[in-house]
Amino acid sequence: MRIDIISVVPELIESPLNYSIVKRARDKGLVDIHLINLRDYAANKYKQVDDYPFGGGAGMVIMIEPVARCIAELKSQRSYDEVIYMSPDGELLDQPMGNALSLKQHLIILCGHYKGIDERIREHLITREISIGNYVLSGGELAAAVVTDTIVRLIPGVLGDETSALSDSFQDGLVAPPVYTRPADFNGWKVPDILLSGHTANIDKWRHEQSVKRTAERRPGI
Numbered sequence: 001m002r003i004d005i006i007s008v009v010p011e012l013i014e015s016p017l018n019y020s021i022v023k024r025a026r027d028k029g030l031v032d033i034h035l036i037n038l039r040d041y042a043a044n045k046y047k048q049v050d051d052y053p054f055g056g057g058a059g060m061v062i063m064i065e066p067v068a069r070c071i072a073e074l075k076s077q078r079s080y081d082e083v084i085y086m087s088p089d090g091e092l093l094d095q096p097m098g099n100a101l102s103l104k105q106h107l108i109i110l111c112g113h114y115k116g117i118d119e120r121i122r123e124h125l126i127t128r129e130i131s132i133g134n135y136v137l138s139g140g141e142l143a144a145a146v147v148t149d150t151i152v153r154l155i156p157g158v159l160g161d162e163t164s165a166l167s168d169s170f171q172d173g174l175v176a177p178p179v180y181t182r183p184a185d186f187n188g189w190k191v192p193d194i195l196l197s198g199h200t201a202n203i204d205k206w207r208h209e210q211s212v213k214r215t216a217e218r219r220p221g222i
């Protein structure tokens, strides 16, 4: 899988995608992530990629020309399953969406900044718009990192233990059960006896019951 992320501040995404599980996936060649600086596609020597909004008002707007040039160049090299724009009013990211996206071959993710992007980009060049929640970030970079991390850990072979993504919250419509590690007793705060019992079937049953209970309490109706 290949993900091309277009941004005016690619530095903002570097660190989240260069450590831990995503880094391991990149090192193993399971995902190829490219950070593209939109300024490299600017028309003038000032590397201008934004301009004042028509009609007035505060904030700058990312221009269509550099975005169109950048996307055209990428599309001339391979075909893309989706050209995604990170947007607060897009479809809300959830685990089923992450699962579906993890099956794609080539994705472009465009990050907005400032006041947003020229609407014609959204109308003509974007195939899908994704939000990470009902709040406003300064730019799409952190949101793109969230989407990318969600997708990458679902690619087969990325997580060492093949079952661990499957037992995560939301994979089966349930949130995860509580987990514990040593010590079994911390100043009198004890780990549930069942987890120390060694009875795998009983432990599985307990975990499932905990998941069901937590889901009812915290995410009824997911």
Ligand code: SAH
Pocket (backbone or CB within 6 Å): 085, 086, 087, 088, 089, 110, 111, 112, 113, 114, 115, 116, 117, 130, 131, 132, 133, 134, 135, 136, 137, 138, 139, 140, 141, 143
């Ligand atoms: N004026 C816009 C917000 C612009 S925020 C509005 O009110 O809708 C600047 C950029 O940050 C956006 O272009 C988008 O790419 C990104 N962004 C902000 N919040 C986001 C969210 N919740 N999910 C995904 N992207 C977001």
